[in-house]
Amino acid sequence: MIILVNKFLEGKGALITGGASGFGKATAFTFAENGADLILVDRNEELLEEASKQVEKKYATKVIPIICDVSDSKCVKKMTDQAFDELDNIYVLFNNAGLATTYGVDIISVGEKAWDTTMNINLKGQWLVDKFVSRKMNRQKFEPLRGKIIHNASHYGIVLSPFVPLYSISKAGVIALNKLIAKTLAPHITSNVLAPGFHVTGIYGNREDIMLQVMKDGDVKTPLNRIGTIEDVVNLVLFLASEKSNFITGHCFTVDGGITEAGVPSHRLEVNV
Numbered sequence: 001m002i003i004l005v006n007k008f009l010e011g012k013g014a015l016i017t018g019g020a021s022g023f024g025k026a027t028a029f030t031f032a033e034n035g036a037d038l039i040l041v042d043r044n045e046e047l048l049e050e051a052s053k054q055v056e057k058k059y060a061t062k063v064i065p066i067i068c069d070v071s072d073s074k075c076v077k078k079m080t081d082q083a084f085d086e087l088d089n090i091y092v093l094f095n096n097a098g099l100a101t102t103y104g105v106d107i108i109s110v111g112e113k114a115w116d117t118t119m120n121i122n123l124k125g126q127w128l129v130d131k132f133v134s135r136k137m138n139r140q141k142f143e144p145l146r147g148k149i150i151h152n153a154s155h156y157g158i159v160l161s162p163f164v165p166l167y168s169i170s171k172a173g174v175i176a177l178n179k180l181i182a183k184t185l186a187p188h189i190t191s192n193v194l195a196p197g198f199h200v201t202g203i204y205g206n207r208e209d210i211m212l213q214v215m216k217d218g219d220v221k222t223p224l225n226r227i228g229t230i231e232d233v234v235n236l237v238l239f240l241a242s243e244k245s246n247f248i249t250g251h252c253f254t255v256d257g258g259i260t261e262a263g264v265p266s267h268r269l270e271v272n273v
């Protein structure tokens, strides 16, 4: 029996920032499984090399690693030129690189250096990547859309946390950036943004105990009563990369087990996470 698998990203290129770890790396595997050629961008050379080799070996697809700090405009411009030279198109941009800096320091006490680092990487970084990649993406001939942009913000960008004030502001900025990008690039390119909740990735040092402590500090209760997986987020990225989401733009999708949108009813306040 022959099973035909619809590789909907066949002939399409995808560029993933923060592609060496966490959501970015997992998305690389999923995009490759669906036929995409990949540009993986990260500033962590060692992890980037490892992730690229793993994806290429598993799916025999083209995977080009590019070392780049997304907060550096010269680097982003060079990276974009190289990406479009290596692949003949970038149909999907997963604008995902980000980091958490200070924890537990309030907005009045937090230092200027931490402000600059957080805003430069989390907010300016996504803007720079949008800016350079979308110009070239917009010249592509794909129909009905020339390309798709997916940003990565956070639930903290919607419900701001005093434990991570800079991170929260930077992610609120990404949600705003997404709306403006969607308005600006319509009708040819869609732009949407994810707001994940709590998922064990490099941002928590890949440690569930650290993440659970952060949830405890913030008195977080998850209506769906489990912690998030990386796959929960990748499933949404895949939907946003597919034609099934072609009529959606400018939207922010929480993927957090209901923390932001539902909240926990009082009779269930004893949920575990």
Ligand SMILES: NC(=O)c1ccc[n+]([C@@H]2O[C@H](COP(=O)([O-])OP(=O)(O)OC[C@H]3O[C@@H](n4cnc5c(N)ncnc54)[C@H](O)[C@@H]3O)[C@@H](O)[C@H]2O)c1
Residues within 6 Å of the ligand: 017, 018, 019, 020, 021, 022, 023, 024, 041, 042, 043, 044, 047, 068, 069, 070, 071, 096, 097, 098, 099, 100, 121, 125, 152, 153, 154, 155, 195, 196, 197, 198, 199, 200, 201, 202, 203, 204
């Ligand atoms: N893990 C969560 O629970 C969670 C929740 C909400 C949002 N997010 C967001 O998800 C995105 C991906 O993070 P993750 O959770 O997969 O963590 P991660 O640390 O596993 O991956 C982030 C990657 O981004 C890279 N990176 C950081 N700064 C960079 C820079 N200046 N230039 C290029 N690459 C850079 C890192 O080297 C790393 O490989 C981030 O934007 C993060 O804020 C994560």
